[in-house]
Amino acid sequence: MFLGTSAAVPTRERGLPSIAYVYRGTVVLLDAGEGTQRALQMYGLSPLRVEAVLVTHMHGDHVFGLPGLLQSMAMLGRKHLLTIIGPKGLHKFVTEAAKATYWLPSYPVAVYEASPGDKYRLPSGIEVEVFKTCHRIPSLGFKLVEPPRKPRVDLEAAKRLGIRPGPLLGKLQAGEAVVVRGRVVKPEEVVRPQPRLVVAYTGDTSPCSEVIEAVRGSDVLVMDATFTSDMAEEAYEEGHATARDAALVAAKTGVKLLVLIHISARYEDDEPLLSDAKRFFWNTHVARDGAKLVLRP
16 A cells, blocks of 8 residues: 655655555555655554554655654554664664653564665564665665465375375475375475565665665565656756666566656656656556555455
8 A cells, every 4th residue: 555655745646655565454664754644544554553664764754754653553552562674873763753752652662773685574474675775875675575375285286196185185285294095295296385475665766786686576666766767867866766767677677567656746647757667667557645556365
């Protein structure tokens, strides 16, 4: 769920950057621009379901919504752990904001200042991989990998081995070998692993080699596309990418779907951005506040 999709300043149609990744009712927030907590409520997501907040960098449009969100969680009765992951300086920001406003959280908060290459496993089982991005200040990107899925049984292979649906297949699916007609059947003979969805989010970045390598093979790429390519010089000066850049990254890395985000307030219409990108990667969409992308039914 895209909660905020603007760049730097909000507009009537777009709030500041924030994305909710929802897995079985659990929410992981990617960035927390000003207004994030209100957007959660507007789009039917409880702040109490947020298990982690991932912050790409310390520019205000990506973090100013965090202190208010933390305080609202307490006022709503939160008791369970909240994990916050981001760049250096994040811990000081969280603690100093709490001190300055005379508020300390009534629930456990774990703040991790991450480095590229770090990996985390959240309580829900979602895996977070951290990669380097190329902005004007220290910045990170995140890959979210869904928890391992239950392996799929190849019924035709099982039938050939004389195994019918029942307890034996259940054991094989659970990773146990079984004996059929005096022969040991190993799980890998009839059980097929299920692919896990990978979503990559760059935050603010120029189209550098580190980003290209990090997002390679992801299913979905959500990437900075602040400007169209006619404004490439300004984009690079400010540490951003154009819609064309994002499309070229998608084309080079084998992703299946590209979503453009961090859209400059100068674009009231999505068409210039889509036209700029679709010449190089056809499966491109421009994020809109309130839009929902269903990755798995």
